[in-house]
Amino acid sequence: MSERVGLWLIGARGGVATVASIGLLSLQQKRVNESGLVTALPLFAEADLVDWSQIVIGGHEIRDTTLVEQAVNFQQTSRAFAPNLVEEIKEDLAEIDQRVVPGILHRCGVTIDQLAESKIQSDHRTVDEKLGQIKQDLLNFKQENELARVVVINVSSTEPPADASQLPDTWEAAASRLEEFPISSLYSIAALQTGCGYVNFTPSLGSNAPAICQLAEQQGLPHSGSDGKTGETLIKSALAPAFAMRNLEVLSWVGHNIFGNMDGLVLDNPENKKTKVDSKDRLLGEILGYDPQTHISIEYIKSLGDWKTAWDHIHFQGFLGTPMVMQFTWQGCDSILASPLVLDLMRLTERAMRAKQAGVMSSLACFFKSPMAVQENNFVHQFSMLERWVKDISV
Ligand SMILES: NC(=O)c1ccc[n+]([C@@H]2O[C@H](COP(=O)([O-])OP(=O)(O)OC[C@H]3O[C@@H](n4cnc5c(N)ncnc54)[C@H](O)[C@@H]3O)[C@@H](O)[C@H]2O)c1
Incomplete structure (x- = not known):
């Protein structure tokens, strides 16, 4: 496959996202082998997954920092990879950073609000305007980088609990009550409305509400979550x-x-x-x-x-x-465990999009602590679900 595809990270300068960017660049430049990546197992050899070289990263972030600053900080405090790696790839990291745009706050609690730079804290646009902004950001990313498809992955801070039972349970009803959804859900709605696949790597609500599941079905797009199972x-x-x-x-x-x-x-x-x-x-x-x-x-x-x-x-x-x-x-090391799974989930979701699969990807249950729409929590059984999916999709 020669098309370029996008990976849009919500929380693009956080620990997991920073290491995912470092990891993708290292894979593209053949600086590392593929250990830690599930999709590098022989099982996936015929699955026609997108090659690392075709992936372009962008994202939303609320903090006033840079990817290079975060990578240096990560290296100094956690010493998780070779000390010269960040120095060697810092220009490529800075290039990714140019595709990171200001994130949005809405019902994500005071601790997250306080992380944000002041301009984002004082953004008093209506919820429709905020949703419109996220959609525009995604469309710009797709168009400016000539991307065939985009997968949005939520790796932003964990929100306080949202009670899905209090939210409207059809998309028709939800569309006029968007104010009630937390920002993780608004990001997922924007992703699905602009034709992107969506993955929630966090325990926040994201797309895990009946109304948003309905939207995904209507849009013919795959989504999955919740909360990466890493340690x-x-x-x-x-x-x-x-x-x-x-x-x-x-x-x-x-x-x-x-x-x-x-x-x-x-x-x-x-x-x-x-x-x-x-x-x-x-x-x-x-x-x-x-x-x-x-x-x-x-x-x-x-x-x-x-x-x-x-x-x-x-x-x-x-x-x-x-x-x-x-x-x-x-x-x-949390981010070293999580970031390859983010790259795996991107490749698998992108493959499902090409196969025109819609709705919750229950085949990805083994990646999550709280898999959506799946009661099975035995890791080995969950992995068999993934094996079956791969065999069906393999060429
Ligand atoms: N092993 C793991 O690291 C692991 C495993 C499972 C789940 N998770 C989840 O993944 C998420 C990321 O983990 P992390 O260690 O990278 O955390 P982190 O705190 O380092 O990064 C989160 C990033 O999200 C940004 N952010 C917060 N709200 C935002 C918003 N509304 N829009 C855009 N950006 C926003 C923050 O500024 C921060 O840069 C967390 O929710 C965590 O619970 C991590």
Whole structure:
């Protein structure tokens, strides 16, 4: 395929987006191999996925900073890749930065509002005007860069919980009540209305509302979410089925998470944290078929930067009622785990667009902590769903 395609990142100068940009440039310039990328597995060899060289990045961002500044800062605080890498690609990063435009705030809570530069904080346009602006930004990106298709991926800060049951459940009703949707949903609406595929890598509402699902069907476009499954929850969704299959009763599962990046700072607000904890907590009961006592903590520890430590304590009971314990410690660099999945999701969504697939991509469940429209949380079963999709789509 020789067409160029766009990857539009909402939160374009955040940790995950910055490393996705560094990663894409490194792949395009053949500086790195493809480890960490799911779509580089032999399974995808015949799937006709877009080549790295054809992808162009742009995005929305609310903070007054630059991609190079964020990349240098990331390297200095988290030391996750070779020290000279940022220096070597800084002009290419600056070029991507020119395609990043001011983001929009709407119902995303005070912690996120405070991150934004003052001009964005004092944007008092109506919700229709804000939606119109996002759509115009996407159309400009597509036109100026001569892109055949665009996939919009939400990697912006986690919003406080939004109660989807209070929102209108048909697109017809929602269209006149847009004011009630948070900004993550407005971005998804703009994406779908301008012919883009959409992925929600965050636990924010995004397109996960019945009215927006209906819009995606009407527009004939694929979308997916929610909340990338990158670390502790990935291990949980692979490990919990083993307890279930051996009929070892899980009595309690406690997970403590500590990390120090900006995502952690936003999640330090109890409102924003609730969205994340709910997303991390829901899968256990669904995998086991009963609800053991669970506890999840997420604490912001600045000195750790992007390095997250999760300590999980699993108390379980075996034959003769004998209690036993399993503990694991996960130490992962958050953005290094997340950014290849963002690139994978872009390629898979773009492929679905070419195949004219519409609606929720349940085949992508293995990428998410809270997969939309899917009850299956067992990682191995979820991966089989992806395998089936790839085999169907392969040429
Ligand atoms: N392993 C992971 O890193 C991981 C896994 C799953 C989900 N996530 C989710 O992905 C998201 C990004 O994570 P991160 O570590 O990059 O966070 P981050 O805080 O470094 O980046 C978020 C970026 O979004 C920007 N932003 C906030 N509101 C915006 C808006 N309305 N419009 C445009 N930009 C906006 C912020 O200024 C910031 O640059 C978070 O919601 C996080 O919970 C991350």
